[in-house]
Amino acid sequence: MIRSILAAALGAAALVAAPLAAQAQSAKPTLSFTAIPDEDATKLVERFGKVAKYLEAKLGVPVTYVPVKSYPASVTAFKNGQVQLAWFGGLTSVQARLAVPGSQSIVQGAEDTAFVSYIIANAATGLEPAATFPKAAKGKSFTFGAKTSTSGRLMPEFYIRKETGEAPEKFFSRVGFSGDHTKTVELVASGAYEVGAVNYTSFDDMVAAGKVDPKVVKILWKTPSFPDYNFTIRGDVDKTFGPGFIDKVKAALLAIDDPEILKAFPRSKFVPATNADYAPIEETAKELQLLD
Structure with missing residues (x-):
């Protein structure tokens, strides 16, 4: 009888504890x-879904990936x-940091x-x-990826x-924007555009x-x-998540060693990054008038 009462009491306690734990989270x-x-x-959803689960376990807070x-x-x-956090290219990281003072580029891929x-x-x-720029491409149709x-x-x-010595619109017969690297390769493969520009990891991964x-x-x-992709974090996250949170996120990202996560980027590992690393990108963007 006593054992039954104790078992029932423990079961009831567990039922109460589970919702409380969920509420606390x-x-x-x-x-x-x-x-x-x-x-x-x-x-992207597959890649960053894995990153969200990893960060949630490391940081002890709910983490969600928001596609755009x-x-x-x-x-x-x-x-x-x-x-509060984003995997940006070099230019978008500069645009984001300029829009939100105090924000930091904290981690980049080794590549x-x-x-x-x-x-x-x-x-x-x-x-x-x-070995030199293909000037024989003059007069061909050409596609970039996304505009930024x-x-x-x-x-x-x-x-x-x-x-x-010429703008792309002068050098090529027609210039377009595919929207992303995968589409650039597909458009060139189909002949819709004769020539294009693509990041090397995307092309090598597709091959x-x-x-x-x-x-x-x-x-x-x-x-x-040139320097490129990086994780950038808002400067105000410590106010929301507590002192030292930026450092915790940085440490968690640098500690990623799961081959499946790294392969999805694809990157061999992550290394520290600073805002200063992307000064060449900011200077080039200003020269091409791509910053507000």
Whole structure:
């Protein structure tokens, strides 16, 4: 009888404790984060869903990934406080930090310290790889990625202007914007555009996955290196989540060693980043009048 009473009491206590624990967790503020939509949405949701679960376990607060439909939308969400953390490209991180004083670029991929873009072409153009900028591409149709993409527009345009002495609209017969790196490769592969600019990790990943034939889409040239993707966090999160929270987020991101998470980016590891790392991006964006 006593055992039965004790078992019942323990069971009742557990039933009470579970909701209380859930309430305690839900009472904590939620860390929301987003990312520039540089690839197809399905891939992004899979990638950042894993990141959200990882961060939630490490930080002890609810974490949710908030998808956005465009590069400008990611900056707006950060600016308005809809998200506190974002995986930005170099240019969008600069735009976001300028809009929210005190914000910091805290972590980048090891590959992002010396990122490059490829100038690619459909094999039917007859254009061949070269060590210097492919000036034989003059008069061809050309597509960038998103308008505010660092590796899909900003730096490729900078080097097109530098190497040709002309604006892309003058050098090429027609210039478009695909919206993301995956679409750029697909448009060049289909012949809708003859030449394009794409970040090297996206292209290499598509080749490795068998989603593009390097015999159909050739790499003509790669740009000099530049800093690119990074996690940027709002400067006011310590007020919401407690002192030292920025450092906790940074430590958690730097500690990512799950091969599946790293492969999804794809990055070999994450390393520290600072706002100063992206000064070249800010200077180039000002030169091309891409900052307000």
